Amino acid sequence: MTVPVPALRLEGIVKTFPGVRALDDVSFSVMPGEVHALMGENGAGKSTLMKVLGGIHQPEEGQIIVAEVPTVMTSPLQAKSKGIVFIHQELSLAEELSVAENIYLGELPKRSFGRVDWGSLYAQTDAILSKLRVGFDARTRVGDLSIANQQMVEIARALTVDAKAVIFDEPTASLTDAEKVVLFDVISDLKAQGVGIIYISHRMEEIFKMTDRISVLRDGQYRGTLVTADTDEDEVTQLMIGRSLDLTRAASTHDLGDVALEVRNLSCGHLFQNVSFAVRRGEVLGFYGLVGAGRTEIAETLFGLRDPSGGSIHLDGKEIRITSPVDAIRMGLSLVPEDRKGQGLVLGMNCRDNMTLPQIGDLTAGPFVAEGAEIAIFDQYRDKLDIRTPGWKQTVGNLSGGNQQKIVIGKWLSMHPSVLIVDEPTRGIDVGSKSEIHNLIRELAAQGYAVIVISSEMPEVLHVSDRIVAMYSGRVMRTFTSDEVTEDNLIQAISGIASEQVA
Numbered sequence: 001m002t003v004p005v006p007a008l009r010l011e012g013i014v015k016t017f018p019g020v021r022a023l024d025d026v027s028f029s030v031m032p033g034e035v036h037a038l039m040g041e042n043g044a045g046k047s048t049l050m051k052v053l054g055g056i057h058q059p060e061e062g063q064i065i066v067a068e069v070p071t072v073m074t075s076p077l078q079a080k081s082k083g084i085v086f087i088h089q090e091l092s093l094a095e096e097l098s099v100a101e102n103i104y105l106g107e108l109p110k111r112s113f114g115r116v117d118w119g120s121l122y123a124q125t126d127a128i129l130s131k132l133r134v135g136f137d138a139r140t141r142v143g144d145l146s147i148a149n150q151q152m153v154e155i156a157r158a159l160t161v162d163a164k165a166v167i168f169d170e171p172t173a174s175l176t177d178a179e180k181v182v183l184f185d186v187i188s189d190l191k192a193q194g195v196g197i198i199y200i201s202h203r204m205e206e207i208f209k210m211t212d213r214i215s216v217l218r219d220g221q222y223r224g225t226l227v228t229a230d231t232d233e234d235e236v237t238q239l240m241i242g243r244s245l246d247l248t249r250a251a252s253t254h255d256l257g258d259v260a261l262e263v264r265n266l267s268c269g270h271l272f273q274n275v276s277f278a279v280r281r282g283e284v285l286g287f288y289g290l291v292g293a294g295r296t297e298i299a300e301t302l303f304g305l306r307d308p309s310g311g312s313i314h315l316d317g318k319e320i321r322i323t324s325p326v327d328a329i330r331m332g333l334s335l336v337p338e339d340r341k342g343q344g345l346v347l348g349m350n351c352r353d354n355m356t357l358p359q360i361g362d363l364t365a366g367p368f369v370a371e372g373a374e375i376a377i378f379d380q381y382r383d384k385l386d387i388r389t390p391g392w393k394q395t396v397g398n399l400s401g402g403n404q405q406k407i408v409i410g411k412w413l414s415m416h417p418s419v420l421i422v423d424e425p426t427r428g429i430d431v432g433s434k435s436e437i438h439n440l441i442r443e444l445a446a447q448g449y450a451v452i453v454i455s456s457e458m459p460e461v462l463h464v465s466d467r468i469v470a471m472y473s474g475r476v477m478r479t480f481t482s483d484e485v486t487e488d489n490l491i492q493a494i495s496g497i498a499s500e501q502v503a
């Protein structure tokens with residue numbers, strides 16, 4: 001009998017960046033037909049390890065062994081030729097090109113005289129897309145697709161290869177539940193075909209549903225491997241952050257203040273209709289619903305990014321009109337957006353400037369920006385949010401995904417808004433920092449902020465909210481107090497089962 005050989009093995013990998021030892025002697029392997037989770041805090045080195053594997057970064061030490069053959073990876077295209085394919089955390093598609101061109105970039109099918117064979121390119125692409133049950137075709141321009149659909153293009157690209165190993169780096173961060181089902185089917189198919197799969201995610205639920213083993217990195221070091229069926233969330237958390245988490249929430253002890261923001265019968269075309277709610281100072285109001293229920297669109301309307309088609313918005317009892325984000329900020333509203341890459345950050349700019357960007361006006365003394373004040377703000381929120389970076393000069397694009405999200409949160413907190421709206425505040429954030437951010441949200445409320453939290457994660461909404469607005473298909477189905485709400489009645493409300501109630 002032959003002993004099974006790993007599809008892929010990494011041995012003693014070392015990778016440093018200026019000021020950061022991102023990978024410190026890391027070894028790791030994945031067997032054919034295995035789904036192997038890679039976990040660790042934000043900045044632990046997961047994406048870097050995968051970029052070493054994909055030939056994007058060259059390690060200073062260590063070896064990559066593909067099916068027992070030591071291999072030097074020089075570029076993503078070469079890694080692909082060895083059967084190693086990536087679905088990256090930050091999408092890497094050419095927006096101006098079609099779906100088909102993106103999928104077969106560098107290897108377009110050719111006719112004689114080297115002309116691209118568009119007919120077979122589109123046919124091959126559509127065959128793959130039909131497996132993924134997506135609603136676009138080979139000719140669609142990638143820039144016209146939603147983030148979720150762009151993710152599906154990356155997945156389609158992986159399926160064109162006779163893969164030995166496929167790496168998914170936080171693939172579900174922007175997918176709807178229906179899209180997740182398709183993704184998990186794809187993963188199961190690949191597994192059945194004997195492909196080794198590396199799955200990076202902070203979502204414990206998915207990890208326990210999808211994976212066979214879990215390996216953990218911490219501060220760039222390998223911490224161990226657990227068999228998924230024999231472990232639990234607490235053990236994984238311990239290994240990741242060195243402690244257990246207390247997820248129970250202390251009962252609110254502070255009194256609520258006056259109503260800060262009230263919305264009456266607000267509508268925006270077909271996106272949402274007749275939405276009414278009020279949030280008081282000291283209160284956290286949660287918005288829960290499926291992707292597409294209209295929650296993000298409400299936030300965008302409050303922040304002046306969309307024009308309401310009806311209804312009114314009142315701040316401190318006075319009706320207001322918000323026609324732009326500049327208006328919103330001036331009136332004391334802040335929005336931490338859902339899509340940090342598109343709306344929250346300038347990736348080529350350093351950490352400090354990203355954090356203080358919206359308040360440059362306030363910090364400017366005459367023509368000069370008060371640099372000391374900016375650095376002080378950065379330092380304060382770096383400590384508060386535990387942002388891992390060698391210093392404020394670091395380019396935000398070089399931070400790990402979760403640390404980028406923390407910069408966005410810091411940016412809006414530092415403005416001391418009277419109403420803070422956070423949309424999916426912990427997307428891509430590790431379990432330890434997640435509970436810190438939840439505590440921070442509660443703390444802000446205790447200090448008298450009115451906070452609106454939009455989330456697709458039920459435990460998150462239940463944990464941070466004083467009351468929860470349940471939305472379905474652009475409408476408020478019901479507003480729950482924390483005494484009334486249960487998982488069951490919340491699910492019913494967001495599925496459109498419970499009857500509509502006036503809040």
Ligand SMILES: Nc1ncnc2c1ncn2[C@@H]1O[C@H](COP(=O)(O)OP(=O)(O)OP(=O)(O)O)[C@@H](O)[C@H]1O
Binds near residue numbers: 017
């Ligand atoms: N190109 C780069 N230049 C400088 N530092 C980098 C670069 N890429 C990564 N780093 C640093 O290396 C460390 C590991 O980052 P990495 O992206 O691998 O973390 P991660 O485990 O994927 O985290 P997350 O869960 O937040 O995605 C971080 O401190 C990060 O800032």
Ligand SMILES: [Mg+2]
Binds near residue numbers: 047400401402
């Ligand atoms: Mg990462």
